[in-house]
Amino acid sequence: MAFISELTGKPVTDIDGVKIGVLKDLVARLYKEFNHPVVDAIVVQAKDENLIIPYTEVVVLLAASISLRQSQGAFPKYNAQDEDIYLVEDVLDKQIIDTDGARVVRVNDIELVRVNGNIIVSNVDVGSSGIFRRIGLTKLASKIIPGLRKEPNRGCISWDFVEPLRHNQSMRLKVPADKLAELHPSDLADIISDLSHTETGEFLDNLNLKQLADTLEEIEPDYQASLVKDMADEKVADILEEMSPDEAADLLAELPANRSENLLELMDDEEARDVRKLLLFHEESAGGLMTTDYVSIKPNLTAEQAIKKLREIGEEAELIYYVFVTDDENHLIGVFSLTDLIMAQPKEKVTEFMHKRVVSVNLRDQQDEIAQVVSKYNLLAVPVVDDQNVMHGIVTTDDALDKIIPTSWKKRLPRFFGTLK
Amino acid sequence: MSKLLSIYREKWLKNPRLRRIVLLLSVFGPATITAMADNDAGGVATYSIAGATLGYPILFALFFITILLGVTQEMGMRLTLVTRRGLADLIREKFGVKVSIFIFGGLLIANLGTITVELSAIKTTSRMLNIPPMLFVAGILLLAFLFITKGNYKLTQNIMLIVSLFYIVYIISAVKAHPDWGLALSNLVYPHGVEWTRAYIRNYLIIGMGVLGTTITPWGQFFISSFAFDKKMNSETLALSQFETYWGAFLTDFFSFFMIVATASTLFVNGIKLESGEQAALAIQPFAGHLAGTLFAYGILAAAFMGLIIVPLSTAYAFSEFFGLSGSLDTDFNQSKVFYILFIAQLIVAALLITIPGISLFQMAVATQSLNAMVLPLVFYFLIKLTNSTKLMGNNANNGFQKYFATIFSVLIVIASVITILTIVFHW
Numbered sequence: 001m002a003f004i005s006e007l008t009g010k011p012v013t014d015i016d017g018v019k020i021g022v023l024k025d026l027v028a029r030l031y032k033e034f035n036h037p038v039v040d041a042i043v044v045q046a047k048d049e050n051l052i053i054p055y056t057e058v059v060v061l062l063a064a065s066i067s068l069r070q071s072q073g074a075f076p077k078y079n080a081q082d083e084d085i086y087l088v089e090d091v092l093d094k095q096i097i098d099t100d101g102a103r104v105v106r107v108n109d110i111e112l113v114r115v116n117g118n119i120i121v122s123n124v125d126v127g128s129s130g131i132f133r134r135i136g137l138t139k140l141a142s143k144i145i146p147g148l149r150k151e152p153n154r155g156c157i158s159w160d161f162v163e164p165l166r167h168n169q170s171m172r173l174k175v176p177a178d179k180l181a182e183l184h185p186s187d188l189a190d191i192i193s194d195l196s197h198t199e200t201g202e203f204l205d206n207l208n209l210k211q212l213a214d215t216l217e218e219i220e221p222d223y224q225a226s227l228v229k230d231m232a233d234e235k236v237a238d239i240l241e242e243m244s245p246d247e248a249a250d251l252l253a254e255l256p257a258n259r260s261e262n263l264l265e266l267m268d269d270e271e272a273r274d275v276r277k278l279l280l281f282h283e284e285s286a287g288g289l290m291t292t293d294y295v296s297i298k299p300n301l302t303a304e305q306a307i308k309k310l311r312e313i314g315e316e317a318e319l320i321y322y323v324f325v326t327d328d329e330n331h332l333i334g335v336f337s338l339t340d341l342i343m344a345q346p347k348e349k350v351t352e353f354m355h356k357r358v359v360s361v362n363l364r365d366q367q368d369e370i371a372q373v374v375s376k377y378n379l380l381a382v383p384v385v386d387d388q389n390v391m392h393g394i395v396t397t398d399d400a401l402d403k404i405i406p407t408s409w410k411k412r413l414p415r416f417f418g419t420l421k
Numbered sequence: 422m423s424k425l426l427s428i429y430r431e432k433w434l435k436n437p438r439l440r441r442i443v444l445l446l447s448v449f450g451p452a453t454i455t456a457m458a459d460n461d462a463g464g465v466a467t468y469s470i471a472g473a474t475l476g477y478p479i480l481f482a483l484f485f486i487t488i489l490l491g492v493t494q495e496m497g498m499r500l501t502l503v504t505r506r507g508l509a510d511l512i513r514e515k516f517g518v519k520v521s522i523f524i525f526g527g528l529l530i531a532n533l534g535t536i537t538v539e540l541s542a543i544k545t546t547s548r549m550l551n552i553p554p555m556l557f558v559a560g561i562l563l564l565a566f567l568f569i570t571k572g573n574y575k576l577t578q579n580i581m582l583i584v585s586l587f588y589i590v591y592i593i594s595a596v597k598a599h600p601d602w603g604l605a606l607s608n609l610v611y612p613h614g615v616e617w618t619r620a621y622i623r624n625y626l627i628i629g630m631g632v633l634g635t636t637i638t639p640w641g642q643f644f645i646s647s648f649a650f651d652k653k654m655n656s657e658t659l660a661l662s663q664f665e666t667y668w669g670a671f672l673t674d675f676f677s678f679f680m681i682v683a684t685a686s687t688l689f690v691n692g693i694k695l696e697s698g699e700q701a702a703l704a705i706q707p708f709a710g711h712l713a714g715t716l717f718a719y720g721i722l723a724a725a726f727m728g729l730i731i732v733p734l735s736t737a738y739a740f741s742e743f744f745g746l747s748g749s750l751d752t753d754f755n756q757s758k759v760f761y762i763l764f765i766a767q768l769i770v771a772a773l774l775i776t777i778p779g780i781s782l783f784q785m786a787v788a789t790q791s792l793n794a795m796v797l798p799l800v801f802y803f804l805i806k807l808t809n810s811t812k813l814m815g816n817n818a819n820n821g822f823q824k825y826f827a828t829i830f831s832v833l834i835v836i837a838s839v840i841t842i843l844t845i846v847f848h849w
Contacts, residue, residue, distance in 0.1 A: 093514050106513065106744070131744060134518040 002062045003125070004087055004110040005134050012044045012066045020072050021046035025088040026112075028121055029081065036159045037085055039112065039119040041078045042066070052078040061119055062112070087121065096124065097191055099183070100161035104191055109133055111156060124162055127155015185211065189218035192227075200227060213242030216251065221283070225254035233259075237266035244318050245271065246291040246399065249278035253288075278393075286370055287363040289400065290384040290393030293317050296324040297350065299333060304346040319381050319396055325354050332358055332383055332391040360385045363392060370400045458644070459490075459636060459673045460588065460680075461728030462542035462721050463535050466786035467635040468677050469704060471628050472684025473695035475621070477605050478612035480681060482629045483636075483674055489830050490637045491670035492823055493801060496808045497645040498662050503817050507646035509742030511813075512803050521743045524799065529767075531639045531796045532736045534789030535728065536771040538782070542725040544775055545698040545782045549718040558775070562768050565729045569764060580723055587720030588676040590705050595679040597707035600686035623844055630841050631787040633834065634794030636677065640735035642800050643742075659817065680704075695783055733767040795838040801831040 010023045024045040028037035042058060044051045053075050059067045068075070085091065087110050095104050108130025111123040125133075132138055183191075188207070192200055192215065204212060204227065216224050216239065228236045228251070240248040240263060252260040252275065264272045274292045281287025295317045297309050306323065314320045323341065325334035334354035344353045360383045361370050374382055374397050381394040460468075471479045497508055504511060513521045540558060547557035568576070604614050615621060645666070684704040688695055695701060702709075702717035709716045737760050805827050811818045819827075 093517055095510075108518070128744075131518055135522065 001114075001122075002112050003130075003133060004092065004112060005130075007061070007066075007112075008088060010064070010066055012042070012068065014068050014071045016071055017067070018072070020044060020068075021051065023066055024050060025086050026119075027052065027078070027080075028085045028087055029083060030085070034120075036120040036122060039087075039121070040084070043086070043088075051075070052080065054078045055119070062114060091124070096126075097163035098126070098157050098161055099163055100157065105157070108155075121159050123156035123158055125156045129155055185214035186218045188215040192219065201230065204231075209238055209242055213239050217243055217247045221250040221254045224251045228255075233262055233266055237263050240275070241268050241271045244291050244293055245274040245278055246289060246393075249275045249288070250283055253279060253283055281363060284367045285363065286361045286365045286384045286395055287392070289367060289370065289395045291318050291396065291399075292393045294322075294324060294381070294383070294394040295320050296326045296330075296391065299325050299327065299349075299351045299354075301350050302346065303341055303344040303348045303350065303353070306341060306350055310341075319394065322381055322383075322394070323350075324358075324383055324391060324394075325350055326391050330391055331389050332360060332385050334358060335383070358383060360389075360391075361395065362386070367400065370395050374400045458727065458731050459638065459641060460584075460676055460724065461535070461539060461635075461732070462725035463538035463728060463786050463790055464635045464677070465680065465721050465724055466538065466542060466701070466783050467628070467631045467790050468680040469684045469688075469701045470695050470783045470787060471632050472681040472704070473688035473693065473701075474624050475628060476615055476685045476689040477601075477608040477682070478615055479625065479629060479632060480605060480608040480678065481610070481612040482632060483677060483681065484609045485830070486633050486636050487670055487674040489827070490673065491667040492827055493637060493642065493804060494645050494670060495663050495666040496804050496819070496823065496827065497642050498666050499659065499817055500804070500808050500814070501646035502659055502662060503814050507739075507742045508643055508800075508804060508807070509646075509739045511807050513743050515807065516803070524803070525740060525743050527796045527799055528639050528643065528739055529736055531634075531789075531793045532732050533767060533770055533774075534792050535638070535640070535732050536767055537774045538786050538789050539725040539728040539732070540768075540771050540775045541780075541782045541785050542721050543729075546718045546722045546725070549698045549702075549714055555776075558772060561726065561729070562772060565726065565768065566765065568730055569734070569761075580727055583723040584720070584727055587716075587723065588680070590708055590716060590720065591676065591683045592679040594705040594708040595683040595686065598683060598686040600682050600690075605682050605685070626837065626841055626844060627791060628787055630794045630837060631790040632677075634790035634792065634797065635786070636674065637797060638793055639796045639800045640732055640739070642804060643739040644731070644735045683707075696781055698782065701783070729768070733764045736767060737763040791841060794834060795841075798831045798835045798838070801827060801834075805831065 008023050011019050012021050012023055013019050021044040023042060025043035026039050027041040029040045030037050039055055041052050041054050044053060057069050057075050059069055091107055092110060095106055098105050105126040107124045107126060109125035110121060111125060112119050113122040132140060192203060293316055295310060295313055297306050310320060321338050323336055324332060327333055334356050335358045336354040340353050359377050361373055363384055363386050381396045383391055384393045384395060385391050501507055512524055543558055543561050544554045547554040687704045693700060699714055702713040705717055706713040740763060808814060808819045809824055
């Protein structure tokens with residue numbers, strides 16, 4: 001076991017013991033059926049050039065001095081390939097995606113292990129002990145970091161869970177289907193917010209429509225807008241249909257007027273109509289925050305009929321735990337929860353067990369007021385009505401609290417001072 | 422410009438409420454934020470002592486400092502827009518751990534100095550308002566911590582409003598003091614109208630460094646990237662951001678200009694040596710009359726509070742970029758903990774430093790802001806090197822003017838730093 005920080009800078013000598021340079025980098029390659037890259041070549045910084053020497057020419061790598069099998073000039077040429085990973089150049093000090101912890105982290109060191117005569121990359125060190133090792137203070141690290149002596153691998157991530165981000169090269173996601181797809185959209189969104197432009201583009205290409213829509217919903221609308229800027233209109237329209245109408249409206253509001261009109265034209269008529277309605281409201285008012293995907297039923301139904309009806313309409317709804325009761329003009333007259341419904345007798349009329357005093361907010365109410373209502377009454381969602389008590393939608397708790405509870409420091413700092421528009 | 426207008430127009434037409442927001446932004450936009458954040462209590466103190474000790478000729482230095490501020494902030498903004506990485510991220514990726522620790526150390530020391538000045542300003546305020554100083558400082562520290570945990574944009578904006586009103590007081594005072602405008606403005610072009618004694622030149626050098634270090638701050642270079650981070654690069658946003666950073670630089674020093682004119686035309690002209698807050702308050706007497714002292718106290722208090730938030734935050738922020746805090750340093754040492762500890766530790770160290778008796782706010786301001794200036798070339802070196810790189814920046818790498826202007830001034834700052842240190846050490 002060795003760390004790359006301990007190897008670089010070591011002298012490299014040829015068969016006669018003549019020093020030809022110092023070790024600068026290791027070239028590793030991923031082989032099929034094996035999750036860890038195997039070191040295939042070493043980069044030696046010679047007097048005036050960098051030599052790439054195949055690993056087969058190296059007698060011993062994990063040693064105080066690296067010796068080679070032949071004399072200088074007699075080395076076979078290394079067959080460089082596109083998917084070669086230069087461990088120092090591409091990985092060390094760079095950001096990687098830790099797919100296990102769903103976060104973007106910085107590589108402080110790289111751990112190498114000898115397996116069957118090969119050197120493989122076993123772990124990347126993203127912990128503080130890696131930083132101490134880099135500056136030659138390993139002993140100090142074991143004193144001040146609790147538990148390090150017991151677990152020397154603390155802060156290390158196995159390469160199985162590493163997705164390197166490689167600048168100026170297309171990112172090849174190893175197993176996008178299972179590694180990234182397993183992540184929660186909100187984790188994906190966090191990762192995206194840490195990537196560079198070229199990386200985000202490629203990252204998004206690896207997601208399917210549903211994932212894209214779900215992930216975009218977790219990102220701030222102004223940044224969403226910049227992500228879809230270079231996508232084809234048809235694709236964006238498909239994504240918008242997948243998104244809930246309120247999120248779709250927020251995104252459209254951020255796009256240039258003519259583009260958002262085009263996109264609405266491309267969208268399915270019914271979805272587009274809902275979104276258009278939401279676009280009329282200011283984005284931080286109840287009208288702007290609400291979604292029209294709620295469930296409502298008529299007051300003349302019985303509990304039994306209501307359950308049947310819910311099975312039909314519940315699929316599309318963002319939240320079916322609250323069932324709203326509206327009259328023919330869509331006036332909000334009552335609400336009941338799924339618990340109320342299940343506990344009621346099958347023949348009981350919904351008007352008998354529904355709550356008639358419904359807490360609601362007005363279309364024009366601001367986000368902080370809605371958040372207060374939601375937290376005061378411990379609601380999962382609050383209905384939005386106009387001045388005539390006609391129901392227009394619901395604001396779910398997460399949308400109401402979204403902008404009030406900051407998600408991370410990186411996003412929080414600009415929030416203190418207002419981001420640039 | 423036409424591109425800029427079309428962006429604004431489009432936003433205006435799209436949403437009538439945005440019309441109001443855009444109007445507001447033109448006053449409280451990033452430009453103003455930069456201006457407010459740059460002109461913290463250390464800034465007010467340094468500009469005051471510059472105006473009082475040197476008079477109008479320091480405006481000559483301010484002119485170049487403004488351009489340098491614009492150029493370097495624009496570089497930082499462009500760097501983040503193009504690479505979507507902060508300056509600290511890139512230093513770490515391109516230059517490794519050791520360089521990162523070195524730069525972070527420089528930033529930490531410079532920031533600690535600045536925080537000490539902010540606290541020192543708060544101490545001065547407490548004396549002016551007759552409140553027991555240590556109690557007051559402790560109270561403010563508690564408030565700062567509450568602000569960090571509970572604060573929001575609205576509150577920030579209100580504090581900034583107070584600070585900007587305070588600066589406007591300086592503008593009115595400068596006008597009401599009937600300064601020699603011809604002399605003031607011509608000093609922007611070439612320094613003149615004073616006797617160039619050895620003592621004056623010495624002061625000009627030391628205080629000039631202070632003015633440089635308080636206007637262009639090392640932390641400001643790291644801070645700017647947090648604004649650029651969430652934006653997508655395209656030619657429009659780039660043009661807009663470039664305009665905004667230059668406008669911000671202008672606005673910052675627009676206020677600084679009037680602060681210097683106000684102090685020069687009241688204190689320097691009458692030969693008053695600046696030693697206390699009361700004396701500094703004389704600069705706003707033409708406007709505030711007998712309320713000048715109180716107004717100065719509240720103004721500098723708000724400015725200090727702003728600095729007390731932003732500067733330690735910028736340290737913590739840079740730390741996270743340098744050392745990958747978003748990945749948490751150790752699994753049991755979670756992200757926010759490190760943030761809070763870093764934040765509080767800086768405040769506590771600064772609070773201990775101000776208990777050293779006998780140092781006035783103004784001496785401390787000049788000393789720490791000069792220190793800031795000496796750290797600048799170090800930061801500039803990496804900023805220029807990174808933004809010069811076409812490999813990293815593509816078509817958006819520095820043009821000739823940006824490259825040479827920033828490089829020449831970095832060299833000049835190094836030379837000035839060396840001379841300043843020699844001057845102080847050998848009592849030239």
